[in-house]
Amino acid sequence: MSDIEYTYEVVNVDAYAKAMEIAYTSPGRQTMLIGTRLPYAGESVDVIAKMYAPVAYWREQEAEVVIPELGAFGSSVNGSQSVPVTLDEAKAAKLAEIAAARYEREVSGTVLNGNPVDTDREMQSKIAGAMAAFQAGFITSVDWKFGGTTFVTLTGEQVQAIARAVTQHVQECFTWERFMVERVNAAATVEEVNAIVVEA
Known part of the structure; x- marks a missing residue:
């Protein structure tokens, strides 16, 4: 190999x-x-x-991989062999x-006051940019699009609320990943590792 x-x-x-x-x-x-x-x-x-x-x-x-013939069948007594790892x-x-799985969770979006909020990396960057513009006094409001179709004019406080929701969502994803990584690191056998179920 x-x-x-x-x-x-x-x-x-x-x-x-x-x-x-x-x-x-x-x-x-x-x-x-x-x-x-x-x-x-x-x-x-x-x-x-x-x-x-x-x-x-x-x-x-x-x-x-080997594609089996449709309808192939058989029987076993000792069970199948697996490739050792x-x-x-x-x-x-x-x-x-x-x-x-963590990445899929991270970019899957969240909801704030009933409105879907994108949480992909591009949106995270846009939110950070909007927050910086408000804090520097460059803008007093911003037009924001929710769910890809609805436009809303937001104040600095409202953008801050979105930033807080997105940050919390992303942090929860990484907290979950950290928990799962610690479980894997603590596993002492291949069987223990394979028994860890990763939910998307």
Whole structure:
């Protein structure tokens, strides 16, 4: 099995939660955003990046499969054999699954006073920009679009309420990911890792 080359970049650091987010990129493969712990004293970022690298996940996605003939059947006494994986590989695959689920949660949106609010990365950036403009006194109101169809003129206080709701939503997603990552890190066997269910 050939090695998988990849690069990584630390894209988010939460010192309070003692966690960071690493973006892994490999040519021709899905870019993965994975939440990890911060390096301990004496550790390098390279060590953490290698520990959480989604290599096992990428390999699983690229594995050749055999399409069974329609109607094929059989019986078994001893059960089917599975491809053995190491604990590190199982953890890396599970962490990649958790990171993907957290991202889907993060960008899925939230609701404020009955209005749907987008929470994707672009919207998070726009909200931060609007907040900065209000605080600098550049604007006193802003036209905002909810749900892709409804326009509303908002004051600075209303934009602040949106920013608070989005920030809380995003933080809840990362809190969930941190909890799940800690469960994976605490697992002592492949079976314990596989027993962790990741709900999208």
